Amino acid sequence: MREDKLSDQIQPVRGMNDVLPAEIGAWQTIETAAREVLEAYGFQEIRVPLVERTELFKRAIGEYTDVVEKEMYTFVDQGGESLTLRPEGTAGVMRALISNGMLRGQRHKLWCAGAMFRHERPQKGRYRQFHQVSVEAVGFNGPDVDVELIALAARLWRRLRITRVRLEINSLGTPQSRRAYREQLVEYLQAHYEQLDADSRRRLQGNPLRVLDSKNPEMRALIEAAPVLTDHLDPQSQAHFEALCAGLEALGIPFRINPRLVRGLDYYSRTVFEWITDALGAQDAVCSGGRYDGLIGQLGGEATPGIGFAMGIERLVALMSQDAAPAPAPSADVYIVVNGERAAAYGLELAERLRDALPDRRFELNLGGGNFKAQFRRADRSGAALALILGDDELARGVGALKPLRQEAGQSESPLPDLAAAIETALAAAAVHT
């Protein structure tokens, strides 16, 4: 590497992508739809810092999870404090509720959108800076909120015409019942230790529940014979889970119970769910979440139940562009072609006047000169329906010429003072033809 050479290009940071104008349409479609659906369900936006004290994530996500152990962007600031770029959204939002004294006997339905950071090897649908919309409902015991949150997501998919997703749910029970189950599972796995592959042996040490997630076909028989989590739920969790299933059925939302669905973060309890797709390669989770009844207490707040989920914007964008990439919106309604020095100078002034008169129309003035041929080529590429032609000739006669670009129709002229009205008429006529 010749880092000393000034002429060398500066490379972007690995796993951190630019969202270019050609793809921004899909992002805006998703963001707008998400905001509108969330508001329709009574959720309010909250914005929290991208950086938090490292301790917050260690305590919330769990010290021995992959995220905390090896994926966090952590640094020591000038004051000597260990800070971390947020790897997920829930912890920061819960911290904000505690810091601002918003918990006592109160309930909150919140959403938060923005960038998250995880230091992993980039892959299809997985980046070091990625974007989520995360949704949190705090102060509700459920299972009614559980059902409503899932219905909200289902509505968003319908709205975005996303069809290649399916819902999987499970219950992790309470920390107590999970602990009891875990002991049984560890006992079972240790009894069959010779049959475990290397991955599973490692997981047995760290997070035994994840052994059940193994993709190794040779492990299948062993896994299927293992004790099942949902058979070991405490009675309340069992009732909660049954009510959740009944609620989803009542709303006609198809789901599959996946007893091996175990979320990667420690803070989940009872309900967990995941919307997965077969269209995105190895990264199949598009949206996932669950209940975190113990989290707020764990962070030093007054014990309050909560549930939430996060959806990955990059993955939704990828999913949507598989069917039909939304065409980028035309940048202009009217492209103003100017010829001659006087016209070029007058063009600036006229464009401003027209923007005053027709604030909802998009005017693009030809900038930087160019001959007629070039200017018309730019007008065509801008997607504008109409070209407004201003030459010294028109200027001398006090008129502007209007030429429809999207259909075969004659060019017309209008006196400069009447241009705004003439443009409206011409645009309306052009719209009829498209």
Added chain:
RNA sequence: GUGGACGUAGCUCAGCUGGUAGAGUCCCGGGUUGUGAUCCCGGUUGUCGUGGGUUCGAGUCCCAUCGUCCACCCCA
């Protein structure tokens, strides 16, 4: 962190068993001294990712390195 494939013009790519680079597209100009997608003519564009090695000679072979993609792990 591990494995595989790949880095040649702004973009998409060709370049056979080594003989110092080519197409399409884009952009610009002209054909029409004032009219866009099409057509015709002309023009610009490269430290062949980077560093080193083998060779008379390397885009081509070897090593290293950086990057991209995909997969493992894990996850949105």
